[in-house]
Amino acid sequence: MNRRRIYSNWFMVPAMAIFTVFFLIPTVISLFFSLTVWNFDSFTFCGLDNFKTFFSDESLYSSIINTMIYAILTCVLKLVLAFFLAVFLTSKIKTKNFLRSVVFFPNLISTVAVGITFSALMHPTKGLINQVITTFGGTSVDWLGNTDIALYSVILTDVWKGVGVATVIFIAGMQSIDKTFYEAAAIDGASAWQRLKAITVPLSRPAMNSVIILSFIGGLRTFDLIWAMTGGGPGYATEVMASTVYKQYAAGYYGLSTAGNVIMFALIALMAFPLQKFLLSKEVD
Amino acid sequence: MKKRVMAAFLSVLMITGLIAGCGSKENGKTEGKGEESKELSLLVDTTNAANEGFMAIVDLAEKELGMKINVETRPTSTEGDNVVKTRLASGDMADLCVYNSGALLNSLNPSEYFIDLSEQGFMERVDDSYKQAVSVDNAVYGIPFATSRGEAVLYNKEMYEKYNLEIPKTWEEFLSNCEVLKEAGETAVLGSFADSWTAQIVFLGDAYNLMTAVSDFPEKFDAGEMKWATTPEGLRSFEKLEDTTPYYNEDYLSMTYDEGCDVMVNGGAGHWFIMSNALSAMYSLYEDMDMVNNLGMFAIPGDDASVNGITMWYPVAIYGNKNSENQDAILEFMEFYISEAALDAYCEATLPDGPFCVKDYEIPVESYAAVADIQSYIDAGNYEPALEYISQVKGADCPAICQELASGQTTAAEAAQKYDEDCAKAATQLGLEW
Numbered sequence: 001m002n003r004r005r006i007y008s009n010w011f012m013v014p015a016m017a018i019f020t021v022f023f024l025i026p027t028v029i030s031l032f033f034s035l036t037v038w039n040f041d042s043f044t045f046c047g048l049d050n051f052k053t054f055f056s057d058e059s060l061y062s063s064i065i066n067t068m069i070y071a072i073l074t075c076v077l078k079l080v081l082a083f084f085l086a087v088f089l090t091s092k093i094k095t096k097n098f099l100r101s102v103v104f105f106p107n108l109i110s111t112v113a114v115g116i117t118f119s120a121l122m123h124p125t126k127g128l129i130n131q132v133i134t135t136f137g138g139t140s141v142d143w144l145g146n147t148d149i150a151l152y153s154v155i156l157t158d159v160w161k162g163v164g165v166a167t168v169i170f171i172a173g174m175q176s177i178d179k180t181f182y183e184a185a186a187i188d189g190a191s192a193w194q195r196l197k198a199i200t201v202p203l204s205r206p207a208m209n210s211v212i213i214l215s216f217i218g219g220l221r222t223f224d225l226i227w228a229m230t231g232g233g234p235g236y237a238t239e240v241m242a243s244t245v246y247k248q249y250a251a252g253y254y255g256l257s258t259a260g261n262v263i264m265f266a267l268i269a270l271m272a273f274p275l276q277k278f279l280l281s282k283e284v285d
Numbered sequence: 286m287k288k289r290v291m292a293a294f295l296s297v298l299m300i301t302g303l304i305a306g307c308g309s310k311e312n313g314k315t316e317g318k319g320e321e322s323k324e325l326s327l328l329v330d331t332t333n334a335a336n337e338g339f340m341a342i343v344d345l346a347e348k349e350l351g352m353k354i355n356v357e358t359r360p361t362s363t364e365g366d367n368v369v370k371t372r373l374a375s376g377d378m379a380d381l382c383v384y385n386s387g388a389l390l391n392s393l394n395p396s397e398y399f400i401d402l403s404e405q406g407f408m409e410r411v412d413d414s415y416k417q418a419v420s421v422d423n424a425v426y427g428i429p430f431a432t433s434r435g436e437a438v439l440y441n442k443e444m445y446e447k448y449n450l451e452i453p454k455t456w457e458e459f460l461s462n463c464e465v466l467k468e469a470g471e472t473a474v475l476g477s478f479a480d481s482w483t484a485q486i487v488f489l490g491d492a493y494n495l496m497t498a499v500s501d502f503p504e505k506f507d508a509g510e511m512k513w514a515t516t517p518e519g520l521r522s523f524e525k526l527e528d529t530t531p532y533y534n535e536d537y538l539s540m541t542y543d544e545g546c547d548v549m550v551n552g553g554a555g556h557w558f559i560m561s562n563a564l565s566a567m568y569s570l571y572e573d574m575d576m577v578n579n580l581g582m583f584a585i586p587g588d589d590a591s592v593n594g595i596t597m598w599y600p601v602a603i604y605g606n607k608n609s610e611n612q613d614a615i616l617e618f619m620e621f622y623i624s625e626a627a628l629d630a631y632c633e634a635t636l637p638d639g640p641f642c643v644k645d646y647e648i649p650v651e652s653y654a655a656v657a658d659i660q661s662y663i664d665a666g667n668y669e670p671a672l673e674y675i676s677q678v679k680g681a682d683c684p685a686i687c688q689e690l691a692s693g694q695t696t697a698a699e700a701a702q703k704y705d706e707d708c709a710k711a712a713t714q715l716g717l718e719w
Binding site: 037039040041044046053057058059119123124125126142144145147231232233234235236237246247249250251252253254255256 | 363364366367370373374392394397478481535536537538539681682685686688689690692694695703706707710711713714716
């Protein structure tokens, strides 16, 4: 270990300085302010009161549950859909490149625009979706007004928009699988389903892990789509953590909203790290 | 060697870029500091910015005072609150700021940011009860931006005639009217809850009934001694909202306020719990006075036929930025804004939706029929301002709580409980001992 180090530690200083000023210090400060009732010129220390309020107030903690439903469902749906789309798009079809672009297109549109468009499409009387349903003799559904399904309508929209990225990651993963595996399996007489199960699934594991982590964390901190489509309503039916924090801040309950942020931070960290560890341990070479 | 020169050059470029970036704002500020500038900026939300009366006063100010008002708009509701609070906190507020009067003003910490107008002569012209709504701790901060409004029920006269209905004097009568309309296949009550603030009107507009029954409710509520859930008359306001649930249009959770105006003025519904400034919005759609005059307004009925009065909603206020360099110009504009000439210009541009909060000012024109209905309540002395102009505490989540109740997810008792908790948060933030 006596070799002269090529690079001095000083190279880290610019990056560390920026990281400290813009990330570390604010994190520590927000931990402190989550224990206070503050406004812009003063604060009073109140211990863990903000956290108690957050967990005892139904309208607040229901947002934690909604966030979990949202994150898990979008993650699973994107994973499954994207996997099969990727299998389809890496097979020998003629319009492959065109179809790949089509799948990716929704991702290029701004989320807010997607939200506004879909809330118009899902309008109970004038929306296109319901008009199609009623034309074919079905009963119309109040996609965003019915409190039991509003959250799921937003989840479906999120999947529609986000499945493109997941598909692209899967395609990249599948293309890097050595073709000789498939040839060998084909010679051994493996069926298409067996090849998929024994070769494609295990060898696209790294891609799968990226998709899971990205879409799960994306789901946990979702805000823009919910805000554009329902604003957390009707009532609190589609309220998620980020929208709750935003609303508390706008209401002027600054301490409470800081506490919400800390909870959200802890929640994401507590779930993302073990998840990543677990997933990486499953990867094969 | 070439690489090193290049690297040095790039780092110098980056550093100068950083410094220049930080400095530019400072420069911008000093430029604005010229002598007696006759230019003022004004921050207003998009809904109020569309008020033609306000624009007429702005135009007149340019003509008479030679003062140019640069109107900046911001979004309404939650987003708008964030814009205002952030701009105040960062010292970036416009010279004039349009914001709610009443309890919500407290949350802005006005003594820090707004000019105290209590010593100004022109404030004598402003109604005392309005002054109370823009005061915090004996300092008065704002002037009325527009007319006051009735917070009550717009009803369709044609439908009332067709089905032989009478204007209800009690809540029971109102519900039986709704039942008749529903049976006949009409939309009995219009809901426009995509704009969640409209969901609160049944609850907020019941203030007259609450105040006549329990006159010390606001004080005791602020002191933490009375709660909505445990005061029967307070809970009643939530129950009324709950009662309306079966009568809404099918798409009441997706309809916006603007769409609601269109439906109502076209005679598409029997009742609409709304504020009377919807009348101007409706008139501007078709510019047809007869269509708007087909609508009348009655107060939200109580349980006793002999008690019948309307809840008034005070206009938002214009506040002056205390930290602006243009103090004199701000005061000059404010004085002008509530002068006789300015109000006349307002009425000429748009018909008033209710009386102005200015003493001894007679509206020079005849307005909509529903405004005459409101005026008759006021002339008889049967009116009260909405609760948030008397009480200091208003829970910020009121729209969502009302929306949740009206869509049948909670009961009146649960909603009252939730609103109490929400108010407790607001009280904590204001530093009240509850």
